[in-house]
Amino acid sequence: MRVVFMGTPDFAVETLKSLLQSRHEVVGVVTQPDKPKGRGGKMQCSPVKEVAVEAGLPIYQPQRVRDEVFLYELRKLHPDVIIVVAFGQILSKEILELPKYGCLNVHASLLPKLRGAAPIQWSVIDGDKESGVTIQQMDEGIDTGDILLVEKYQLEEKETGGSLFDKLAKLGGPMILQVLEDVENGNLHPVPQNEEEHTYAKMLSKATGQIDFSKPAVQIERLIRGLNPWPSAYCFLDGKMLKIWEADVVTKEAVLADAQEEQPGTIIAINKDSFVIKTGKEYLKVLSVQLEGKKRMDTASFLRGYTVEKGTVLLSERK
Numbered sequence: 001m002r003v004v005f006m007g008t009p010d011f012a013v014e015t016l017k018s019l020l021q022s023r024h025e026v027v028g029v030v031t032q033p034d035k036p037k038g039r040g041g042k043m044q045c046s047p048v049k050e051v052a053v054e055a056g057l058p059i060y061q062p063q064r065v066r067d068e069v070f071l072y073e074l075r076k077l078h079p080d081v082i083i084v085v086a087f088g089q090i091l092s093k094e095i096l097e098l099p100k101y102g103c104l105n106v107h108a109s110l111l112p113k114l115r116g117a118a119p120i121q122w123s124v125i126d127g128d129k130e131s132g133v134t135i136q137q138m139d140e141g142i143d144t145g146d147i148l149l150v151e152k153y154q155l156e157e158k159e160t161g162g163s164l165f166d167k168l169a170k171l172g173g174p175m176i177l178q179v180l181e182d183v184e185n186g187n188l189h190p191v192p193q194n195e196e197e198h199t200y201a202k203m204l205s206k207a208t209g210q211i212d213f214s215k216p217a218v219q220i221e222r223l224i225r226g227l228n229p230w231p232s233a234y235c236f237l238d239g240k241m242l243k244i245w246e247a248d249v250v251t252k253e254a255v256l257a258d259a260q261e262e263q264p265g266t267i268i269a270i271n272k273d274s275f276v277i278k279t280g281k282e283y284l285k286v287l288s289v290q291l292e293g294k295k296r297m298d299t300a301s302f303l304r305g306y307t308v309e310k311g312t313v314l315l316s317e318r319k
Helices: 010-020 047-055 068-076 093-097 119-125 161-185 217-226 257-261 299-305
Strands: 002-007 025-030 035-037 042-044 081-085 103-107 130-137 146-154 233-237 240-250 267-270 275-278 283-291
Touching: 002 010, 010 025, 010 047, 010 081, 010 161, 025 047, 068 093, 081 161, 103 161, 119 130, 119 161, 119 217, 130 161, 146 161, 217 233, 217 240, 217 283, 283 299
Parallel strands: 002 025, 002 081, 081 103
Antiparallel strands: 035 042, 103 130, 130 146, 233 240, 240 283, 267 275, 275 283
């Protein structure tokens, strides 16, 4: 089968590699344009482009996939199917209808739950017990197409956005090969999504990681894990950003009896390897941090090099 692959980040790489190792022919790769990165502004290509270059594949990087020049090039490839994995642009109806078998999308959630840009991180933040990957037949909506194949994954107790990302990325390749086989054999059984069950995973930004200590500790701890490694959860200590990378929820029985009188965000206990913060409900035992301008480290190492006093209030904004 002649395949055009559309994808951009690390998450898409494993699926592209599976296609390259299969009997199918990848006739072209479409990815986002190179972007400047770092202080020097050096242009950096996407992870998908790196794989495509190494494989010697034709590469297309349109600013807009709706541009007629790109559409002309896409038509010349005569794809039987277009595989889309975290590409980053919305496809037009013309592109969706161009291949014989349409466009198939590898999405990192159990659709219709968590449609949108950041399903992996929001699955952890929301406290989901399970996540997974859905292959859908794309339509003009955002992640609204018929479901073709689903594989579930049970989240571990301390799952992070990063660890879930790595695990789900490995599911897409074998799944898409199974769907392509079903396509060829006429064994597809599309299932419409239940609109009443849909939720949305909004795009992440640095502001998403701003910790509100008036919220329950369990919610803050999930936020910390969900935004690890990016964009990270943070607060401010002595006017400096303090990223919190790892924490445990602690009950009131484990801390001082008078701690309940303190305001949320107050450090109410300091131990050799941790410090404890009061939240809107229960407490947060901080195990790994990164102070602005410093490297990530365990809290024990941080406390040996930085004086933190009991009663200090951590803020949500820089002041």
